[in-house]
Amino acid sequence: TSTPAAGNPYDGYEIYLSPYYADEVIAAAAAITDPTLKAKALKVKDIPTFTWFDVVAKTSQLGTYLADADAKAKTTGKKYLVQIVVYDLPDRDCAALASNGEFTIANNGLNNYKGYVDKLAAEIKKFPNVRVIAVIEPDSLANMVTNMGVTKCQGAASAYKEGTIYAVKKLSELGVYSYLDAGHAGWLGWLPNLTPAAELFAQIYKDAGSPPFLRGLATDVANYNAYTTTSPDPVTQGSPNYDELKYITSLAPELQSRGFPAHFIVDQGRSGVQNIRKEWGDWCNVKNAGFGTRPTLNTGSSLVDSIVWIKPGGECDGTSNTSAVRYDGHCGKESAHKPAPEAGTWFQAYFENLVKYANPAL
Numbered sequence: 001t002s003t004p005a006a007g008n009p010y011d012g013y014e015i016y017l018s019p020y021y022a023d024e025v026i027a028a029a030a031a032i033t034d035p036t037l038k039a040k041a042l043k044v045k046d047i048p049t050f051t052w053f054d055v056v057a058k059t060s061q062l063g064t065y066l067a068d069a070d071a072k073a074k075t076t077g078k079k080y081l082v083q084i085v086v087y088d089l090p091d092r093d094c095a096a097l098a099s100n101g102e103f104t105i106a107n108n109g110l111n112n113y114k115g116y117v118d119k120l121a122a123e124i125k126k127f128p129n130v131r132v133i134a135v136i137e138p139d140s141l142a143n144m145v146t147n148m149g150v151t152k153c154q155g156a157a158s159a160y161k162e163g164t165i166y167a168v169k170k171l172s173e174l175g176v177y178s179y180l181d182a183g184h185a186g187w188l189g190w191l192p193n194l195t196p197a198a199e200l201f202a203q204i205y206k207d208a209g210s211p212p213f214l215r216g217l218a219t220d221v222a223n224y225n226a227y228t229t230t231s232p233d234p235v236t237q238g239s240p241n242y243d244e245l246k247y248i249t250s251l252a253p254e255l256q257s258r259g260f261p262a263h264f265i266v267d268q269g270r271s272g273v274q275n276i277r278k279e280w281g282d283w284c285n286v287k288n289a290g291f292g293t294r295p296t297l298n299t300g301s302s303l304v305d306s307i308v309w310i311k312p313g314g315e316c317d318g319t320s321n322t323s324a325v326r327y328d329g330h331c332g333k334e335s336a337h338k339p340a341p342e343a344g345t346w347f348q349a350y351f352e353n354l355v356k357y358a359n360p361a362l
């Protein structure tokens with residue numbers, strides 16, 4: 001298909017529930033003794049989240065999910081969509097240590113990354129009746145805006161851009177609707193970062209051939225910001241863009257005027273509780289966070305396609321073990337829940353708190 005459906009790609013579709021996350025949640029609930037908390041925890045398995053393809057080894061699993069969604073569509077007569085995160089750039093997470101990935105630029109990483117994208121594409125190609133929505137590479141372009149002073153980010157710039165454009169083009173050819181990661185209000189929403197961010201995203205859009213399937217941007221991925229609030233979190237002091245909707249509303253016209261008619265999706269998976277951070281830059285396993293607004297198309301803004309849960313709550317942001325290779329100091333800060341396991345692995349105590357502090361309540 002060469003032209004996308006007009007409007008919101010979520011409209012009229014059932015969101016496929018990731019069996020990967022459901023299994024994690026079922027196991028987590030089994031480990032909870034308090035009957036009330038246990039019952040609440042089990043409800044989380046029925047809330048749609050994105051599945052992160054953070055290693056090439058996971059790409060074959062995508063075919064399993066697509067086949068399952070295809071089968072469900074046939075038996076229910078409903079249209080299904082599968083939500084994925086493309087997350088395997090070489091020299092990944094260049095300004096931090098916790099989520100460094102499997103590929104390095106020095107070791108053929110960009111070619112390995114293209115191979116990873118090709119594997120995802122090959123799975124998607126088999127199931128043309130299942131809609132796929134992809135978030136492209138959390139943190140990477142945002143790092144290109146604010147962290148070119150970090151050696152690893154400076155060295156990764158061309159690979160990040162070439163890799164991102166390759167992924168967007170390949171997935172757009174297959175009719176995948178994609179959203180580039182755009183950090184969050186506390187990152188690119190600061191006024192000095194806003195225009196440089198718009199410049200970069202519009203450039204990527206153009207360099208990718210202005211594909212109509214590149215729907216826009218994803219914000220607040222793996223972060224904790226309010227979608228919209230009347231009482232700004234104190235850490236946002238000094239920024240007029242103190243929530244995600246304000247960030248989006250100020251970014252969108254800058255993109256539009258540069259030829260990128262971007263729409264947005266906003267992660268609220270861990271945004272249920274505000275005023276839990278010492279600093280806005282605290283990103284690692286922030287203590288006392290709660291599950292936030294459930295995924296919905298009722299966003300109150302024509303710019304925002306959906307509130308979504310992109311970071312699967314309970315999967316860790318990074319280890320607190322100071323002697324670990326991927327130890328990042330942010331995971332040792334006062335705001336961070338400790339002890340914490342490696343990024344991406346299950347963090348039971350953290351999950352139990354997300355359930356306990358969920359807002360709205362589970």
Ligand SMILES: O=[N+]([O-])c1ccc(O[C@@H]2O[C@H](CO)[C@@H](O[C@@H]3O[C@H](CO)[C@@H](O[C@@H]4O[C@H](CO)[C@@H](O)[C@H](O)[C@H]4O)[C@H](O)[C@H]3O)[C@H](O)[C@H]2O)cc1
Binds near residue numbers: 098187
């Ligand atoms: O008064 N002013 O006008 C003004 C102007 C500029 C100011 O400076 C801004 O300060 C911001 C912090 O307030 C900084 O934002 C932080 O940048 C970090 C990367 O460097 C991000 O970390 C990532 O977080 C991801 C999850 O979100 C992790 O997955 C990932 O591993 C991890 O690396 C933090 O979220 C993000 O909050 C900005 O860069 C910085 O430019 C400040 C004031």
Ligand SMILES: [Mg+2]
Binds near residue numbers: 098343
């Ligand atoms: Mg991370």
